[in-house]
Structure formats: C-alpha cells, structure tokens
Amino acid sequence: MGKRNQERRRAKKKQRDARQRARAEQEGAFDAASGFGGCDCGDPFCGVGGGASVPRPRGPRTVADLLDEAMDEVCAIPPADTARREAALGRAAALFTKAGMGRAVLAAGSEVLHAVWHRGWQPADMVRAARRELKARHGRLAADLIAAEQRAYPTPSTGLDGRWAAQLATLSAEVWWGDDDAYLAGAAAREKCQPTVLGRAWVELLDLLSGLPEIPQLMPPPCEAGSGTAPGGSGVEAPVLAKVRGLLAKAESTEFPEEAEALTAKAQQLMAQHSINAALLDAEQDTRQVPGGVRVGVDTPYEEPKVHLLQAVAEANRCRTVWSRNLGFSTVVGFASDARAVELLYTSLLVQAQSALHAAGSRTYRDGASRTRSYRQSFLTAYATRIAQRLSRATEQATKAAGEDHGPGLLPVLASRAEAVDDQVDEWFAELSYNRSQTHARDREGWAHGTVAANRAQLHGQADALR
Known part of the structure; x- marks a missing residue:
C-alpha cells in the first residue's frame, strides 16, 4: 500500500471516529444488558432505545411474564456454568406446557428479532447462525419466528426491500399455523417431540439471538422499508x-x-x-x-x-x-x-x-x-x-x-x-x-x-x- 494511500486511510479513519463519537453522544449510553443499539423506527415494541418503553401491567403474572423471567435467568448464567444453566433451561422449558405460551413466545421472539435486525442481521444470516451454533431444528424455529415477526411489516409491493423479500422466500418463512395459541402444538407435531423439548429449543434460540453481535447494516431493516435506497441497489436483478x-x-x-x-x-x-x-x-x-x-x-x-x-x-x-x-x-x-x-x-x-x-x-x-x-x-x-x-x-x-x-x-x-x-x-x-x-x-x-x-x-x- 502506497504512502499517500495510507495517509488518506488514516485521515478517513479520524473522520469516521469523530462521526461515531458524535452519534454516540446523541443516542445515549449503550444498553449493555440487551446489547441493542438505537432505533428511530417508532415501534413501541422495538426495545432498541428509540422506541417508547411499554410498562408491564400490574396484576397477576401472565405466561409472558413467566417467560420473560425465565429468559432473564438463562441469559444471566455464563455458558461455562453448565450445571446452573441446565437447571435454568429445564425450568424455562417446563413453562411450554402452559396455555397461551405459543402466542407469548412468538411475541417475545418478535421483540428480540426486531432488535437483531437493527444490529445488521438479515433473515438468511439469522437462520444460518441458528443452524450453525445450535441445530437444524433451531433453524426451522428461527424461520417460524421470522414469518411471525414479518406480519407487522409492509409487503414487497408496499415498500419491503426486494432483497429482504427474496430471502424470506428462499427460507420459506411463511405462517403455516392458524391462531398463534395453536403454534406450539403444531410445531411439536412437526418436530416430533414433546412440548418441553420444543420449549428448550425455543429458549436456546432466544438466548442465542439476544447475544448476536452488531455487524454492518447492508440493507434497511423492514421497519425502515421505504425510507430510502440502501447502498447496493434494489432487489431487482439486472x-x-x-x-x-x-x-x-x-x-x-x-x-x-x-x-x-x-x-x-x-x-x-x-x-x-x-x-x-x-x-x-x-x-x-x-x-x-x-x-x-x-x-x-x-x-x-x-x-x-x-x-x-x-x-x-x-x-x-x-x-x-x-x-x-x-x-x-x-x-x-x-x-x-x-x-x-x-x-x-x-x-x-x-x-x-x-x-x-x-x-x-x-x-x-x-x-x-x-x-x-x-x-x-x-x-x-x-x-x-x-x-x-x-x-x-x-x-x-x-x-x-x-x-x-x-x-x-x-x-x-x-x-x-x-x-x-x-x-x-x-x-x-x-x-x-x-x-x-x-x-x-x-x-x-x-x-x-x-x-x-x-x-x-x-x-x-x-x-x-x-x-
């Protein structure tokens, strides 16, 4: 690399560092507990810093509350502490025999997934990570979660990036179940396993997604569809x-x-x-x-x-x-x-x-x-x-x-x-x-x-x- 080229790179790095410091001051402190960055999409369920927080209602604990508490416990245990982690996974998996857990896990997963998109991940990346780090079953559950979460976003004809839509089609990320309350029963039948086994897989998947690192944003996430053209062009193939x-x-x-x-x-x-x-x-x-x-x-x-x-x-x-x-x-x-x-x-x-x-x-x-x-x-x-x-x-x-x-x-x-x-x-x-x-x-x-x-x-x- 030539000397002039090195000087140009150093100058550009100084400019990038200054821009990053300015953005950090505007967006506030990074949320270390969740690992989420800032988001200005306005979605109240975003949980990525920019959306408004949704207070948990007072009263008896719901299955959603129980799931949140169980996930907090699992995520707080280091992977090296295998005994405590296995016990926490078992307690979380046992919750999946309760009524209403299908709707609760899809809702909780959608919140996590929304944050994952803002950390630069795409549908194909996320499913690949689930299969690579866990098992093929987790990849299928990840595709189900993507399908459930995408229902809140525009269709390709109304603004969803064509490249994003193409990945959904390749992954066959479609809502194949009826009511969300019936999802777990259908998924357990498809996977040929007991609800607790499926529940453990779901908890492992959500734990993995919560810890995915930030990577470059190569295309706009679905909540920002239609907000502008990202580098790299549209999804229309030449x-x-x-x-x-x-x-x-x-x-x-x-x-x-x-x-x-x-x-x-x-x-x-x-x-x-x-x-x-x-x-x-x-x-x-x-x-x-x-x-x-x-x-x-x-x-x-x-x-x-x-x-x-x-x-x-x-x-x-x-x-x-x-x-x-x-x-x-x-x-x-x-x-x-x-x-x-x-x-x-x-x-x-x-x-x-x-x-x-x-x-x-x-x-x-x-x-x-x-x-x-x-x-x-x-x-x-x-x-x-x-x-x-x-x-x-x-x-x-x-x-x-x-x-x-x-x-x-x-x-x-x-x-x-x-x-x-x-x-x-x-x-x-x-x-x-x-x-x-x-x-x-x-x-x-x-x-x-x-x-x-x-x-x-x-x-x-x-x-x-x-x-």
Missing part, C-alpha cells in the same frame, strides 16, 4: 445477471466438462463486460453510486479453501471480501451487480467442485486409514488456487480489450470504483486485521485432481471469447 444465472445452472447440470467449461466462460464474459459498461455509464452520468455488500455463507468443513475461492472470484469481479470466521460468513463488498455476480459464480464453482469430490469418492492409505479429509482439503485448495489464476488472467484480458475500445479514460474510472470499494470496507470494518492464513495441501493426488477440476470448470479460450 437482465445480464439473469442470463448469468441461467448459464451457470446449465454448467452445473451438464455431464460434459467441455460444455460446462464453455457455459462458465460465457458467464464470466458477460459479468466482466457488464461491470465495465456499468462503470463507464456511471462516470458518464455522474450518478456516484455507493458500493454495497452481500453476505455469503461459508460452511464447514474446509472453510479456508472455500474462502480463498470466494476471494478469487471477488477480486476478478472488482470486489473485496471480509471473512467473519466465527459467524460463518464472508461479506462481499462491491457495486450491486458485481457483488451479486460474485455470489452467483462462487456458488456455481463450489457446486461443480463438490460434484467432482463426490464422484472421486473416499481415499485411504495403504494401511487402511482414511485420508479422505486430507485429499479433499488439498483438492479444494488446488481448485481455488487454479481458479484464482485463470480468473485473474481473464479479468486482465477483458480490461485490455475494453481499453482498446474506450481509450485511456477507462482505467481512471475503474480505479475510482476500486477506491470507493476500499473506502466502504474501511467504513464497515474499521477494526479489520489482515492475516495471510496458510492453507494445508498435503495430498498430492488431491492437489492434482483439484487442478484438473479447476481447468475443466473455468475459462478455456476466454481471451478469444472476450474479443
């Missing part, structure tokens, strides 16, 4: 991305490597050309679009080679990635269509790699011990390395060809967009640390097969295709 999606779907489904190669090459060609055309159009119209972000799940096992594959695709498409290892995702930062194209291409490449791994089967040493894990780790590492080389070369060729068509004015435009992406990363990830992690590839056969798979998946003849 026509070129629809074509890319179709090409990659065919590449994944074909049994012929040469056909998959040609289809993927054409998809990368369209993405590269669209990115350059969009940059030139923005410069010509002086629209000054702001980069946005997309979160991409990075699941176990073999996270590091998967992250390197995603990084390779992102860099080839003028984006940057930040891996949140403990949260199970990477954030792709870039202009709207570029970031979505990265997500599409990465997903397709990973599907192709996993298909090749499945076809390769397991591996053993001569003594019969398994070396499947070492083989697959090496395979994916080689795959990501080779893809990075080929995509980098393809991007250079595309830029050179476009420069010949558009003249010397192209490079300053692309440099300006790259700087905007860097600035957005600095703003969202002020405490970002850079660590060149080393991936392990100890299996010679896995490395060789991964390289071959990458060659088949990507970009033969790309230079000719781009011209």
Whole structure:
C-alpha cells in the first residue's frame, strides 16, 4: 500500500471516529444488558432505545411474564456454568406446557428479532447462525419466528426491500399455523417431540439471538422499508445477471466438462463486460453510486479453501471480501451487480467442485486409514488456487480489450470504483486485521485432481471469447 494511500486511510479513519463519537453522544449510553443499539423506527415494541418503553401491567403474572423471567435467568448464567444453566433451561422449558405460551413466545421472539435486525442481521444470516451454533431444528424455529415477526411489516409491493423479500422466500418463512395459541402444538407435531423439548429449543434460540453481535447494516431493516435506497441497489436483478444465472445452472447440470467449461466462460464474459459498461455509464452520468455488500455463507468443513475461492472470484469481479470466521460468513463488498455476480459464480464453482469430490469418492492409505479429509482439503485448495489464476488472467484480458475500445479514460474510472470499494470496507470494518492464513495441501493426488477440476470448470479460450 502506497504512502499517500495510507495517509488518506488514516485521515478517513479520524473522520469516521469523530462521526461515531458524535452519534454516540446523541443516542445515549449503550444498553449493555440487551446489547441493542438505537432505533428511530417508532415501534413501541422495538426495545432498541428509540422506541417508547411499554410498562408491564400490574396484576397477576401472565405466561409472558413467566417467560420473560425465565429468559432473564438463562441469559444471566455464563455458558461455562453448565450445571446452573441446565437447571435454568429445564425450568424455562417446563413453562411450554402452559396455555397461551405459543402466542407469548412468538411475541417475545418478535421483540428480540426486531432488535437483531437493527444490529445488521438479515433473515438468511439469522437462520444460518441458528443452524450453525445450535441445530437444524433451531433453524426451522428461527424461520417460524421470522414469518411471525414479518406480519407487522409492509409487503414487497408496499415498500419491503426486494432483497429482504427474496430471502424470506428462499427460507420459506411463511405462517403455516392458524391462531398463534395453536403454534406450539403444531410445531411439536412437526418436530416430533414433546412440548418441553420444543420449549428448550425455543429458549436456546432466544438466548442465542439476544447475544448476536452488531455487524454492518447492508440493507434497511423492514421497519425502515421505504425510507430510502440502501447502498447496493434494489432487489431487482439486472437482465445480464439473469442470463448469468441461467448459464451457470446449465454448467452445473451438464455431464460434459467441455460444455460446462464453455457455459462458465460465457458467464464470466458477460459479468466482466457488464461491470465495465456499468462503470463507464456511471462516470458518464455522474450518478456516484455507493458500493454495497452481500453476505455469503461459508460452511464447514474446509472453510479456508472455500474462502480463498470466494476471494478469487471477488477480486476478478472488482470486489473485496471480509471473512467473519466465527459467524460463518464472508461479506462481499462491491457495486450491486458485481457483488451479486460474485455470489452467483462462487456458488456455481463450489457446486461443480463438490460434484467432482463426490464422484472421486473416499481415499485411504495403504494401511487402511482414511485420508479422505486430507485429499479433499488439498483438492479444494488446488481448485481455488487454479481458479484464482485463470480468473485473474481473464479479468486482465477483458480490461485490455475494453481499453482498446474506450481509450485511456477507462482505467481512471475503474480505479475510482476500486477506491470507493476500499473506502466502504474501511467504513464497515474499521477494526479489520489482515492475516495471510496458510492453507494445508498435503495430498498430492488431491492437489492434482483439484487442478484438473479447476481447468475443466473455468475459462478455456476466454481471451478469444472476450474479443
């Protein structure tokens, strides 16, 4: 990084710190008990600092009161204190045999979820966290909770962000039950478990959600739908991305490597050309679009080679990635269509790699011990390395060809967009640390097969295709 660039970054960091201090003074002290930030949405049930507090009515304790007290007890016990925590979870789970608990838990969960959205989380992120940290059952309950909470917000036709609505559709977050009082019985039947077992899962889920950290806000939460366009654009997919999606779907489904190669090459060609055309159009119209972000799940096992594959695709498409290892995702930062194209291409490449791994089967040493894990780790590492080389070369060729068509004015435009992406990363990830992690590839056969798979998946003849 050049000296002038470092000075510019330091100056921008000082400005961000000053803005953050000013916001903190305006919003008041952070509520350490709940971990919620400020919210100006006006929802009285928000519980995020900006909404008005709702006093608890006097009189006999309701099931909602009992649930609140039980959750307070569970959340106050450190995870390391397993004995006390197990006892508290058992007492909370026993409450789920009481009448009216279905409505109470959905209402309590909606309040927690409303705060989670204001800490930057999205529906897909939240369900992923529930499945990753707990179990698949918790992920299904999380989808139920999202469906119940979304009833209070606008429909897509009246202002809900299209990207948010698309996540709801992907998660099948729909109200499948009738009256909320009947929810627990229906959920217990679906999960094939007793009410107390379901109750424990619910308490574990609410405890998890209450402790989720604050992350960058990539799109407006549903209570702010219609308040303005967030960075990254709307949920309307550009026509070129629809074509890319179709090409990659065919590449994944074909049994012929040469056909998959040609289809993927054409998809990368369209993405590269669209990115350059969009940059030139923005410069010509002086629209000054702001980069946005997309979160991409990075699941176990073999996270590091998967992250390197995603990084390779992102860099080839003028984006940057930040891996949140403990949260199970990477954030792709870039202009709207570029970031979505990265997500599409990465997903397709990973599907192709996993298909090749499945076809390769397991591996053993001569003594019969398994070396499947070492083989697959090496395979994916080689795959990501080779893809990075080929995509980098393809991007250079595309830029050179476009420069010949558009003249010397192209490079300053692309440099300006790259700087905007860097600035957005600095703003969202002020405490970002850079660590060149080393991936392990100890299996010679896995490395060789991964390289071959990458060659088949990507970009033969790309230079000719781009011209």
